[in-house]
Amino acid sequence: MRPGIIQRIFDDHFPSVDATHQLDRRARTAAWDIRTCRTHLQGYHVDACPNGDYSVVLNNSCGHRSCPLCGATETQLWLERQLAKEIRCPHHQIVFTSPGSLQPLWRWNRQLFMNLYFRAAWHSLRELLADAKHLGALPGVIAVFQSWNDELGEHLHLHFIVTSGGVDPNGKWVAANADFLVCAETLMRKFRGKFLAYLRAAFSTHTPTGKAKSEVLLPPPGRSVQQCLNLFNKLGRQPWHIQVDPAMPYAHGAIKYVGHYIRRGPISERRILSYNGDRVVIAYAHPGKHDSATFTLDARTFVLRLLSHVPQRGTHCVRAYGLYHSECREKLNQARTYHSQPSYQPESEPPDKHELIHRMFPDFTADLCPKCHARLRTIFVERHAHSPPQRRAA
Numbered sequence: 001m002r003p004g005i006i007q008r009i010f011d012d013h014f015p016s017v018d019a020t021h022q023l024d025r026r027a028r029t030a031a032w033d034i035r036t037c038r039t040h041l042q043g044y045h046v047d048a049c050p051n052g053d054y055s056v057v058l059n060n061s062c063g064h065r066s067c068p069l070c071g072a073t074e075t076q077l078w079l080e081r082q083l084a085k086e087i088r089c090p091h092h093q094i095v096f097t098s099p100g101s102l103q104p105l106w107r108w109n110r111q112l113f114m115n116l117y118f119r120a121a122w123h124s125l126r127e128l129l130a131d132a133k134h135l136g137a138l139p140g141v142i143a144v145f146q147s148w149n150d151e152l153g154e155h156l157h158l159h160f161i162v163t164s165g166g167v168d169p170n171g172k173w174v175a176a177n178a179d180f181l182v183c184a185e186t187l188m189r190k191f192r193g194k195f196l197a198y199l200r201a202a203f204s205t206h207t208p209t210g211k212a213k214s215e216v217l218l219p220p221p222g223r224s225v226q227q228c229l230n231l232f233n234k235l236g237r238q239p240w241h242i243q244v245d246p247a248m249p250y251a252h253g254a255i256k257y258v259g260h261y262i263r264r265g266p267i268s269e270r271r272i273l274s275y276n277g278d279r280v281v282i283a284y285a286h287p288g289k290h291d292s293a294t295f296t297l298d299a300r301t302f303v304l305r306l307l308s309h310v311p312q313r314g315t316h317c318v319r320a321y322g323l324y325h326s327e328c329r330e331k332l333n334q335a336r337t338y339h340s341q342p343s344y345q346p347e348s349e350p351p352d353k354h355e356l357i358h359r360m361f362p363d364f365t366a367d368l369c370p371k372c373h374a375r376l377r378t379i380f381v382e383r384h385a386h387s388p389p390q391r392r393a394a
């Protein structure tokens, strides 16, 4: 459907959702931004011709990372940076799924839970692959946290895109077996043990050396810490789902797939096939996995599901580890040299928004001066309050 359909659904249904649910500031800010993106409520900016013969006043975009109208240029910038770093070797995908019974803990501790989740998965993989029995080398990983399933319900999992090989302590490339990077069962046991241990430790208010911690895990409402610890004990005895795929020849397809989720939330507007004011018909992202090509949600459920996936402000849902981490430049270049690639050189000055738009859409003309065809420049920005109205007292 046309761009702005999610804004329309939110305009129609968010007020009644807000009136009947205790939404937190995270969700209300996202809803406010989605509803006011590119309207006068976000302020305005002036784009002008550098030769002085034309200028135009435009409403600001909201810039919220869960807004479907925003984020195209940030996504492009991220993709360009990742693809510039890519090691031209096969890559595996690993999916670390956490049990559904941990979801209430995540809802109540979004940032800390996600940090521990990433850390446990990376530490498990790094330890196993550092062992000479498995690989004896450091791989490169791009990792993304996703909280949704195909119907936009809650389903917490991490996608890891992992080099099929790594750099050993002597700086030499060690190739992995393309069909078998690591045993999923071994990885699952290590990850399950570490994640549960990190969660247990996160309940204590002090470090083992007696220092007060800045972040402590809180039990969800209606549950005690002891009940959570009992749940962890039970989960420690159950199998978790970890999937390790055979290698794909290169990473760029997977990087592009992941890149499309670093902004704009779990769904692109293109997947919304129809909206009749009440019900939303949505195309599955992976229709091959389902009996039907589409699913339908009532609009209030759609709004609630989208809001449930809005990350806490400031959290990084996409991270780089090992050879792809920014502090691992030397080892990254050792790997690139082995694969006959030039050393990675980051762009010193990130390109501006207009430059990125032209890289993405070479035929784009809406930001050219109608008289001299020079590219317009933003010369003035007026931002309005970037916060939602407070909930009125009953």
Ligand SMILES: [Zn+2]
Residues within 6 Å of the ligand: 033, 034, 037, 038, 061, 062, 063, 064, 067, 068, 069, 070
């Ligand atoms: Zn926006």
Ligand SMILES: [Zn+2]
Residues within 6 Å of the ligand: 049, 050, 051, 052, 053, 054, 369, 370, 371, 372, 373, 374
């Ligand atoms: Zn001009």
